[in-house]
Amino acid sequence: MIRFPSFGESLGYAEYxxxxxxxxxxxxxxxxxxxxxxVPMSGLTAWQFLIELGHNEQNPLQSERHSPVPLAGKSVMINGAAGGVGHLALQLAKHEGARVIAVASTRHEAFLRELGADEFIDYTKTKPEDDVRDIDLVVDAVGGPASGRFLRTIRRGGALFPIFPLGFAGHDEAADRGVTVSATQVRSSGDQLAKLARLLDSGEVRVAVDSTYPLSEAAVAHERAEAGHIQGKIVLAVGDAIADQSGQAGVPSVQWPPRMRGH
Incomplete structure (x- = not known):
């Protein structure tokens, strides 16, 4: 998470x-x-959407500055809750005192309940937009054009935060419903990483690794990402870090840091 975002520059994976x-x-x-x-990319994304923006760079996709909303005592629904941003956003919302509804597919239920989800919705069986109402905040970690379907789940005065806002076309409906739709572009921040580190060291927040690959197999890691249904993050291992090759076939079980297992 160095100099991010770096628009117009050559970017890639490197050992140094x-x-x-x-x-x-x-x-x-x-x-x-x-x-x-x-941690850094997904952790800072969740932090800057939910806790503290921490920068003054304007999101070019909206005219107003993104502002996190108070979460204590509020209801928060997270779509794509098992993914990199989603599983950290769930924990940060809980840390701030929210009641959290996690939306994901069947296989992620135990994982998300372990992280503290108060309620789980299996989107393969139930459409949350048909059954849920009066939510204070929806965090759509999937985002895109389909985010507008969640507007009907949000109370007047509530908010929708699409992590990937491109293609969202529901601004008129949001205005009619009295719902704020807002997003931001995550930025590098050593100060915020230090705050996240304290939560990770205390065990209040955990980070899950879906699978790891050696740097030389970055293309295979991208294929894993494209297959979807990820739990946590995919990591490229550099140098002496040992890559777990289970990520190359199917969907592996989540990997917790050794001291976190069973907590």
Missing amino acids: VSAPASDLAAKPRHLDHIHAAA
Whole structure:
């Protein structure tokens, strides 16, 4: 999560990179490097959407500045709750005192309940937009044109945060319903990573790794991402980090840091 976003520059995966000190934070003491590597992109995305924006860069897709909303005592529904951003957003919302409804497919239920979901909706059996009403905040970690379907689940005065807002076409409906639709572009932040590190070290927030691949097999990791139904993050292992090759076939079980298992 270095100099992100870097529009117009050549980007890629590398073993070594120079970095502004302000983008960096010390690795959480109780996480190995694989799990620490899974945190920055998704963790900062969830943090800046839900807790603290932390920068003044304008989102070019909307005229107003994104503002996180108070979560204590509120109801929050997270679509795509098992993915990289979703599973961390769930935990941060719980940390802030929200009641959380997690939306994902069948196989993720035990995983999400372990992370603290108060309610689970299996979207393969139930459409949340048909059954849920009066939610204070919907975080759509999937995003895209389909985000508008969640507007009917939100109370007047509530909010919809699509993590991927491109293609959203429901602004008129949102205005009619009195719902705020807002997104932001995540930015690098060493200060916020340090705050996340404290929550990870305390065990209040956990990061899950879906699968790992050696740097030389980045293309295979992308194929895994394209297959979907991910639990947590996919990690590329560099140097002496040991890659778990189970990620190359099917969907592996989630990998927790050693000290976190069973908690």
